[in-house]
Amino acid sequence: MSQRLKTKTKPKLDFGTAWDYSPAPDSTPIEIASKYKLFINGKFVAAKSRQSFDSINPATDEVLAKVSQANAADVDDAVNAARKALPAWKKLPASERAKYLFRIARRLQERAREFSILETMDGGKPIKESRDFDIPEAAKHFFYYAGWADKLEYASPGQVGKPVGVCGQIIPWNFPLLMAAWKIAPALACGNTVVLKPAETTSLTALRLAEIFQEVGLPDGVVNIITGDGRTGAALAEHKGISKLAFTGSTAVGKQLAKVTAGTGKKLSLELGGKSANIIFADASIDQAVEGIISAIYFNQGHVCCAGSRLFVQESVYEEVLEKLEIRLRSLRIGDPLDKNTDIGAVNSPEQLKTINAYIAQAKKEGAKCHQLKRKLPSKGNWCVPTWFSGVQPAHTIAREEVFGPVLAVMSFRTPEEAIQRANNSAYGLAAGVWTDKGGKILEIASKLEAGVVWCNTYNQFDASSPFGGYKESGFGREGGRQGLLEYLDFGGAR
Ligand code: NAP
């Protein structure tokens, strides 16, 4: 079956604007190939392993496609293709490299509708999120780094970096295309070549991105996409032919990869988990803060590394915030992710649902009070209603460990000092939110929070020009912005 798709709705030309999602879900004219091959050296090729696995729609349990399982020999082919492509790609005038990135960005915009639907079907997220966030943001990253390709001398003033070489990139399933863009765009802008491994449950948009690479004539081997499970990722990480490993995923796997790459000379960046604090002061606009709490934890079913999963509310407004939160949550729509009015889609996989449910059970067992929206859920697929716990103690598992689902731990505090101390009392340090009416308080608190990103009176705002990354067990290295380039340039140890 052809992988191409005719878009019925003419894409708007303005940068990053969403198209109008008008057709009814059942008339959605998207075609998905029944079997996907690996993308190596500019071509879709059968896996040497001859093995495949199913990519499943988590909202319906339907098998969308068979995806190839790359083994060590396939990984070897992909790395060799990237090595072969490297000399010509890095010698290409930077302005020419930029043109490829611009073309990729434009094609992504033009095919945005198709990519959004596929992302939603494969991963379970609401179509309004893929349409308004994932796909436009992915395109923006290619535009942004296209602009940098011929200005790299400004990435690290006073020093000229060289491309690192072949980059192995491993990404998770929560923002599949966007994570691919975060990784591929800066790597290519800097003159590197890439082997990317998407997550097992959400490989389809990365493979479709490979079609765009073919469409724009990206030289063979500059980007290779190998699908598979953790074994494929491990083979890539261990491969001697890569000079850099960029990993986004769990802290547990990140720690393993730090060991695997130690002493090999490979450059490493780790974007790992989080347990981010969202702090609401009594002087905040409470209605606005309630919207922020919801977006912080329930966006993408809570499958967000920087999710505001620990909510700290100042004691005097604690009851008011919880009351308003519950009322507002009642208006959320849960169900068919392809329905443009859906707010909460499907949990990405049965395994992740099991993990989430185990955390909910554990929190109850440890004595926290469970609140859940009462909803009739679809009979098929993986579903979890928005859940929040009150009566949470700092020692409770729900206050410490990442759930990666729509589960919020609510706690109260009295003073700003206590809020800072409790927010920082975490193994993680990815993000934080601060809600207050007082500008001076924002700066003071933000400067004391151990978090890579601090949002003030908002949450989950991203921009290609803003660096993103963590402290502590949330990893190291930054993605996005000028800092994102530094991960893909070699300064000969001088930086
Ligand atoms: P994961 O289990 O660590 O998997 C991430 C990727 O690594 C997947 O492609 C996975 O393949 C692969 N992998 C698994 N075992 C591996 C191994 N031993 N060696 C090499 N690769 C291996 O994480 P996840 O469950 O997909 O994603 C959720 C986690 O990612 C959360 O902790 C979240 O906070 C974090 N995350 C962080 C950021 C950030 O920017 N800081 C952004 C998004 C997500 P399979 O899919 O086949 O298992």
Ligand code: MG
């Ligand atoms: Mg899937």
